[in-house]
Amino acid sequence: MTAPTSFDLLHPTLAYHVANTLGWPTLRPLQREALAPLINGDDAVLLAPTAGGKTEAAVFPLLTAMANQQWDRVSVLYVCPLKALLNNLLPRLQGYTGWLGRTAALWHGDVTAAARQRILRTPPDVLLTTPESIEAMLVSTTVDHRALLGNVRAVIVDEVHAFASDDRGWHLLAVLERLTRLSQRPLQRVGLSATVGNPHDLLTWLQGSNAGNRPGRVIAPGVPRVSPAAAKNGPPPGEVELDYVGSPENAATVIAALHRGEKRLVFCDSRQLVERIGAALRAKGVTVFLSHASLSVDERRRAEQAFAEARDCVIVATSTLELGIDVGDLDRVIQINAPATVASFLQRIGRTGRRPDTTRNCLFLALNDMGLLGAAGLLHLWGQHWVEPVHPTPEPRHIVAQQLLALSLQEPKVGERLWTEWWNGLAPFTEGEPILAHLLREGFLTSDNGMLIVGPEAERRFGHRHFAELTSVFTAPPEFTVLHGRTEIGRTNPALLSAAEPGEGPRLLLLAGRSWAVTGVDWKRRRCYVEPADSGEGRARWDSGTVLGWSFELARAVRDVLLGTDPPVKLTRRAVDALTHARDRHADHVHPDGTVITRSNGELRWWTWAGTRANLTLRATLSGIVDPGQQVRDTHLRLSGDVDRTRWRAIRTAAAERIVLPEVDDKALHGLKFTAALPRHLAERTLAARLADVAGARTALTEPTRFVVGE
Known part of the structure; x- marks a missing residue:
């Protein structure tokens, strides 16, 4: 047999259709290995x-199970x-489902x-959607969510690493647990991802209440082993080059000249x-x-x-185009400065090299010294086959508050002692009693006969537009819609719309790579009206939120x-020269066996090279000897001038035993959605845990310190 x-x-x-309509003589290794487990x-x-056939690897076995069962x-x-x-x-999945007489739709x-x-x-057989839209269906008064979603058997989570690394991941898991209770059966969960540093941890996280109760596996045939040991075989494949250009305008000049x-x-x-580089490129034709x-x-x-x-x-x-959106047959990827993670770089370089006889490629253009160093460091990690592990955001108490409110909208009555059953033991909800008590005490929830x-x-606080605010776990800063006639161009920061000074001429915005003259502002409806600017350069500005650096x-x-x-990449002569200057400038700031303290012009700096989150943690831990008002950087902290070797040794030894989480200010609290639904001390603890890097701080404190005394 x-x-x-x-x-x-x-x-x-x-x-039949895979072989004849698609013309595939066989399936790819991932698609072959996924069939039996997912059908089961x-x-x-x-x-x-990227472009490795993950969608088909998930969809084909689930469509087979759908038809068979x-x-x-x-x-x-x-x-x-x-x-x-x-x-x-959508068009691809409509084609696949149509072969079996089934349907797919978008919501x-x-x-x-x-x-x-x-x-x-x-109702379709396959529904393409977002976690926020699932939430909206569950709480809507016009959607019978039991009729629509009560028969869900399986969930495919595309780009699962992108969910897992922020609060949308916890929101997704919480919504899946509520769907599990609606359907009265465990949901099969299939995550799709590019290379990550800890895929088995990612699987356990995605399984939620299924973990330990349902078989789960990581399927990754042909994916290189993510390990520094793999570096002995050389860097991953790809033509990568690092250049130093010094400014956005110079970057546009290089982009315009190369690869015509x-x-x-x-x-x-x-x-x-x-916007700035887009406008500069357009000006160059x-x-x-x-x-x-x-x-x-x-x-x-x-x-x-x-x-x-x-x-x-x-x-x-x-990063809107980092994930798997198809923009056609791409020849080159160019990266300005560096992405935040190696994982992002792998996504981006993976957009190239898809045609036969072509190679994945990426040109890095550094705009400044820190951009150059960040790119060089990231490419060093990439060359070591290192990829960041994906860690869920810690202590998502505000998601618990949001979910309690959302469930109370979804269900006419929720048992005051039975509400935890909706989340099937999902970790954040096992400690939700203090949050529930606060919601009841402050009137967000009320109790009626239990x-x-x-x-x-x-x-x-949240009832506007039928509680639409409750479907999203992020706070979007207020922006004004920019309209040219009836055509929406985009949105801008209202700070750019204040009245111009006398003699300055019209206010100019930079949006969609073009300059626009503001002709009117409707402050009440948050709209501004524009016409193309005949001359002058517009300005672009948006609130960036919390940026945590390296x-x-x-x-x-x-x-x-x-x-x-x-x-392990090609360095242009400009990049080599800039790196040489950077090494000379930081010669006294780095040491292979530990950290460095320098004294120059009366200022004492501790060069930790520990990243922003670790340095935030160190600032809080060493509050007595660290300048409390300084802007924390990736590279160093300013110390008080009276620290000497003896005192430093005693301080850091004691500090390593009592790491303190970073302090949280009101602005940061305001940026955490549903803060109002939490006791302040719990909101502060949540944010502090997210700003901290305890392991990095402890490493820096326990390493040897070298003192370098300058002029």
Whole structure:
């Protein structure tokens, strides 16, 4: 008896279309290995590089199970972090489901009311959506959530690492546990991801209440082992080059001159920089498109469609295009400065090299010294085959508060002592009693004969637009919609709209890579009206939120670079010269065996090379000898001038035994959504835990310290 082939495991109709409609002679290794476990109902995390066939590896076995077991109504949810990614996937999944006489549909914030009504009348078999939209369905008074979602059997979570690393991940898990209770069966959970440093931890996190009760596996055939030991075989494949250009305008000059005739994707890590480089490229006659979160949906769609259809052009984007959105046949990726993580870099370089006989490639353009060092350090880690482990955000108490309020909207009555059953023992909810007590005490919830219902304070704070604020776990800063006629261009910071000084002329905005003259502002409706500017340069500005800088590992990799380690990539002459200058400038600030304290011009600096979060932790721990008002950096802390070797030795030995979490200010608390629904001390503890790097701080405190006395 012969062993079954991969096509034998597929439903016959599906196998026919894979072979004949798609023209695939066989499945890829990931797709073959995922078939049997997923058809059998196992949880899994599927790992493969960008464009590695992960979607089909998840969808084909679940469609086979759907057909074999006669699943009906909405039985599979396909969850993505970005609406644009869902839009991009819909035609493909409609094709796959259509082969079996099944359907797929889309539900997110940009989907029209008419389209949603069609879904409610005739539910699809596969629903593509976001966690926020699932929440909105559960709490809506116009959606029968039990009828629509009560038959869900499996959930595919695309780009699962992107969820796991922030609060949307906890929100997603909490919503999946509520769906589990609605359907009265454990949901099969399948995560899709590129390479991560700790895939088994990621699987356990994704399983939630399934962990230990349901089989789960990491499936990653052909994915290189993520380990420094792999560095003996050389860096990962790819043509990577590091250049130093010194300014955004110089970066635009280089981009305009290189790779003419090719399609180039330029990544920046701020919207302001996207706008600035986009405008500079357009001024040089380059066909350029922009994509970032403050551009209107139509503007981004136009840019992405035009870019996909063009050849000699550039699209400048933030991380909105890092994830698997298809922008056509890409030739080059260019990175301005460096992304925050090696994982992001792997996503970005993975956009290239998809055609036969082409190689993955990325050109780094550093705008300043810190950008150069950050890029060099990141590429050093990449060369060591190191990728960040994905860690869920710690102590998500505000998500517990949000979920308690959302459940009280979802269910007419929730038992005051039975509410924990909705989350099936999910970790954050096992310690939710103090949060519930606060919600009751402050009137966010009220108790009626032992049943929880939404209280007047929740109505006052979150009741606008039928509690729409409760469906999202992030606070968006107030922005004004920018309109040219009736066409929405995007959104801008209201600080740019204040009246111009006499003689300054009209206020000019930079948006979508163009300058616009403000012709009117509707402050009440948060709108501003613009016309194309005939002359002058507009300004772009958005609130960036909390930026935590380098990780401990990246800061130490930068220290290695300053000590002489070159990243395993091509360095231009400009990059070599700039690195040489940086090494000379920091020669007294780095030491291979520990940290350095320097005294120069009466100022004492402790060069930790520990990253922002560790240095924030150290500032709090060493409050008696650290300048409390200083802006904490990745590289060093300022100490009081009376610290000598003897005192330092005693202080740091004691401090290593009593690490203190960073202090939290009111501005930071305001940025944590649902803070009002938490006791202040619990909100402060939540934020402090997120700002801290206890392990990095302890490492810095226990390392030898070298004193260097300057002039």
